[in-house]
Amino acid sequence: MTFLNFFISGISLGSIYAIIALGYTMVYGIAKMLNFAHGDVIMVGAYVCFYAVARYELNPFIGVVIAMIVCTLLGMIVERLAYKPLRQAPSLAVLITAIGMSYFLQNTALLLWSSNPKVFPSIVGRGSFKLFDGELSISHITALTIIACLVIMAVLTLFISKTKMGKAMRACSEDKGAAQLMGINVNATISMTFAIGSGLAAVAGALLCSAYPTLMPTTGSLPGIKAFTAAVFGGIGSIPGAFLGGLMLGVIEIFAKAYISSQLSDAVVFGVLIVVLLVKPAGLLGKMTQEKV
């Protein structure tokens, strides 16, 4: 039963990683850039949700919606100001800009909300379901996280495969030049991708801080990096890959914490990233592309 308990908390953590990884993988698939600041959008979302719920005593779900709106706008503004001017620049320049943006968000949060950790109220309370005579307990937030992840995955898959915007996104990730010739507004599509990714980041922020209730300006950076690891693990650019990679990484992390050492669990997670990149550089579900000269 302890094994099953660990497994479920692994799946729950993995669901959060999966939601964050979706943002990374969509942006990478379309804009071909690693949005380093994505993790910090999670933190902003969590703070907005925190203030909505704790200060203005709104319903937690309204808080999450407000956080989503704020993060969506934030993501679009960041893209417009920092990344759009660098569409043609070498990838090193874009990556350094993204790191700068990540630091900018973190330090702005530090000035606005101070470095004192805030105790995040869980959005669904701290109760839990007891199964098998109480041997297996699943907290409400764990269940909610897993369900939220499944719903988001389903909606997003439908959106990408059925709607016109989704089709435009797939076209842009295939070939931006050709997409533009077919009359697709590439800039709007990229902006939309950032908007969706950042909106999801807000959900992830609220779920993450409900499960691990310390909220600080640096809260988002480590989960952000791990979620990126998950996206790479699953094959960057692939949406099912982000889902699979996120879940697997969450389970690996919880098992490493439980059975190896809690201090070395981050090292294990990053070790997994390195091994994956060496054995299967395109990730589990990614497709290998040959470089053309």
Add this chain to the structure above:
Amino acid sequence: MTMRRLINLKRAEARKIYLTYAVVIIAYIVCQVMSSTKFLSSSMRGMLVPICAYMVMAVSLNLVVGILGELSLGHAGFMSVGAFSGVATAILLQGVIPFAPVRLAIAMIVAAIFAAFAGFVIGIPVLRLKGDYLAIVTLAFGEIIKSILNNFYMGIDSQGIQMSMLSDTTRLLPGGKLIIRGPMGISGIQKIATFPAGAILLIIALMIVFNLVNSRSGRAFMAIRDDRIAAESIGLDITKYKMMAFVMSAALAGAAGALFAMNYSTIVANKFDFNTSILILVFVVLGGQGNMLGGIIAAAVLTILPEKLRSFSEYRMLLYAIVLIVMMLATNNAEIKEFLSRLNPFRRKEED
């Protein structure tokens, strides 16, 4: 390009190198005179060694970012490998070599060797990747080094050196001494790092990097940076040259780490985290990628300024972030570049 222009280009290159040495030596003499005439405050005197260490770090990272054109986000990891191995060596040699400068020199050499070895081991997997993936894996390695050092214990007793991971199971005999104490790091370090030693290390680092850059290998690095596929097609061994630059950079970072650590009485692994890696990256980017003198000046300015503007210190990291973004936008976006060059009254006309 005519022969004449080629010669001029060479001369311009040489002038730049001599200028760098001249600036470093003059700055050293000025600082020495100022500190011996008590013109420098004691807090400034205490910063001379860290500034030297940061300058060496900037030179070393510039070799990877500016010359080789790959982004390393785990450079602080090499610094910490150097710091821990160097300090441990210095402590072990305390009884053997009483003369501090020699002990410092040996410690820095050992640190450089350990860091170079770490660079080699990490380089094997890392250098098979490129671009964003390479950057993120160096970040991962930086974090791994930090968590390993945070859980590493080493002590010495009459039976030799004892090591353990996770928890202190070294079981030292009576009279033994625990040197590295996991998350507590190393304490009771003798502060043997001096400003002249730092300046000498900086000059050596510059000599190594300039000689490397202006050699066959250095031209290979730049060819790989400018066009990897073209470089490969004329028969350059990409992995070999990347490894050469990476290991050399790691070794210099290790020596700088040892110098840095021996300026403090206590050193912990968490000091060398991702923020430190970014700080060094800011030096390189602000100074101009590939420009050694620029990186050195940026390291000095960005270490002294926050000290001088204490009330401003809250905004320091915010300022660094803005510097990174603005520098990248200004150097890579055609419209902004054009706008900035219009603001510059001394702008030179484009020659061709």
